Structures are given as C-alpha cells and as structure tokens.
Amino acid sequence: MTDKVFEKSIKKQFEFDEEVASVFDDMLNRSVPFYKEMQRLTINFALNYLEENDTVYDLGCSTASTLIELAKHSSKKFDLIGIDNSSAMLARAENKCKAFGVDIKLLNEDLHNIDYENAKLVISNYTLQFIRPLQREKLVKKIYENLEENGIFIFSEKVISSDKVLGKQYIDEYYEFKKTQGYSEFEIAQKREALENVLIPYTDEENKKMILDAGFSHCETLFKWVNFATFIAIKK
Ligand SMILES: C[S@@+](CC[C@H](N)C(=O)[O-])C[C@H]1O[C@@H](n2cnc3c(N)ncnc32)[C@H](O)[C@@H]1O
Numbered sequence: 545m546t547d548k549v550f551e552k553s554i555k556k557q558f559e560f561d562e563e564v565a566s567v568f569d570d571m572l573n574r575s576v577p578f579y580k581e582m583q584r585l586t587i588n589f590a591l592n593y594l595e596e597n598d599t600v601y602d603l604g605c606s607t608a609s610t611l612i613e614l615a616k617h618s619s620k621k622f623d624l625i626g627i628d629n630s631s632a633m634l635a636r637a638e639n640k641c642k643a644f645g646v647d648i649k650l651l652n653e654d655l656h657n658i659d660y661e662n663a664k665l666v667i668s669n670y671t672l673q674f675i676r677p678l679q680r681e682k683l684v685k686k687i688y689e690n691l692e693e694n695g696i697f698i699f700s701e702k703v704i705s706s707d708k709v710l711g712k713q714y715i716d717e718y719y720e721f722k723k724t725q726g727y728s729e730f731e732i733a734q735k736r737e738a739l740e741n742v743l744i745p746y747t748d749e750e751n752k753k754m755i756l757d758a759g760f761s762h763c764e765t766l767f768k769w770v771n772f773a774t775f776i777a778i779k780k
C-alpha cells in the first residue's frame with residue numbers, strides 16, 4: 545500500500561501505529577535512500593560471520609523484512625529473534641513470516657527488557673534513533689555485554705553533520721530525494737514536524753563514540769548516503 549500518512553493535516557507526534565504499519569514497507573523504501581542496498585549489505589556482512597545455529601536479534605524488526613531476507617539468503621539454520629513494541633508492526637511481521645515460510649520468534653517487548661542471551665549478531669536498522677540518548681547508551685552497553693566473543697553489531701541510523709552549513713545541505717539534499725519518491729512539500733514538512741523530538745539523530749562521530757564507549761574494539765561505516773549511515777561494530 546502507498547504511504548499517504550502525511551497527505552492530511554496531522555498534529556500528533558510520529559508513532560508506529562496501525563496507520564503507519566499498514567504502509568510501512570512502502571514508507572521505508574521511499575524515505576530511506578538505498579534502503580534495499582543497505583539491507584543487502586546488512587545480510588551479506590552478517591552472513592560473513594554467522595555459523596549454523598547462531599542466535600540473531602533484530603531490534604525494532606518492524607514487519608520482519610530483514611530477518612526474512614537473512615533466512616532466504618542462507619542454507620544454514622539460525623535462531624532468529626525479532627523484537628518490536630508495536631503490535632501493529634508485529635501483526636504484519638507474523639503474516640509475512642507465515643507467507644514466506646520462515647521461522648522467526650517475534651517478541652512484543654521494549655528493547656530494554658530483553659536479555660540478548662547467546663547473541664552472535666545484533667541488527668538494529670533505523671531504531672536506535674528513536675531511543676532517548678541516555679537510554680540509547682545503556683542499551684548499546686547491554687548489547688555489547690551480551691554479545692558472544694567475536695559477536696557483531698550492525699546498525700543503521702539517520703545522521704546529522706557536526707558542521708552547520710553542511711548539515712543544512714544534507715537536509716536539502718534529503719528533501720530533494722523525497723520529492724523524487726513522490727512526496728509533496730506538504731507531506732515532507734508534516735513528517736518533519738511529527739518526527740521532531742521523536743527521532744533524535746547523532747553525528748557519525750557520536751555514533752562511533754557510543755559504540756567504543758560501550759566496549760566494542762572496532763566500528764566502521766559500511767555504507768553512507770548523505771544523512772543515512774550503516775555501521776558495523778565488532779566485539780573482540
Ligand atoms: C524505523 S523502524 C525500523 C525498521 C526496520 N528495522 C527495518 O529495517 O525494516 C523502528 C522500529 O523500532 C520500533 N521501536 C522503537 N522503539 C522501540 C522500543 N523501545 N522497543 C521496541 N521497539 C521499538 C518501532 O516500533 C519500529 O517498528
């Protein structure tokens with residue numbers, strides 16, 4: 545279904561409710577530049593490290609697209625766990641898992657309440673940005689502590705520039721991208737307002753500092769398009 549959520553006048557903050565969930569796959573594909581490429585890289589790099597029966601967590605799994613693709617791209621069997629606190633998203637995830645015949649454990653939980661036992665790989669694409677900064681640092685520490693030795697954390701985030709002028713150019717370029725995807729200026733402005741104080745982006749440097757402060761020995765940018773970046777962190 546086509547995302548028309550912000551065509552009408554909206555006063556409330558952005559939420560992962562029934563309306564957003566019903567168009568979410570289209571919203572993501574049209575709102576995150578190179579989303580499919582980022583997902584392909586996430587899966588390929590994940591598969592470089594995964595062995596039979598490893599446990600994989602997807603934080604903010606939404607409609608489970610990434611875990612389904614991961615399962616489809618490997619002949620190995622993994623213990624796949626998707627976590628999200630939006631019932632509307634998880635209802636879609638459940639239907640998709642059935643339709644694709646993929647076995648994924650879906651947990652309707654807050655990310656802070658999970659133990660991340662036996663985690664070999666943790667994925668979190670465009671989710672940490674919705675967690676308040678202090679809580680975000682705590683969650684990343686918890687992920688680090690529970691990852692197995694040589695465990696991997698792959699995450700993607702909307703990012704900002706630490707340079708004011710470049711930051712404004714990032715936003716202009718991003719809104720041009722949104723226009724090419726068929727979003728009107730009104731829709732763009734409305735969503736921007738709805739996301740204010742809900743989506744809190746860090747700079748590349750802040751993301752890497754958070755990761756190294758949590759204890760990871762290594763963090764690199766795997767992919768970047770202007771204000772969207774994918775990172776890989778390794779626990780050694
Ligand atoms: C932008 S979406 C993630 C997209 C998804 N990773 C993908 O690539 O298809 C963010 C998701 O995180 C979930 N989320 C946000 N905060 C959460 C929290 N504290 N606990 C659990 N899920 C959360 C939302 O419900 C939403 O489905």
Ligand SMILES: O=C(O)C(=O)C[C@]1(C(=O)O)C=C[C@@H](O)C=C1
Binds near residue numbers: 739
């Ligand atoms: O549309 C925007 O402005 C976005 O930031 C895209 C974004 C994201 O990065 O998470 C914001 C909300 C939705 O979850 C889907 C995509």
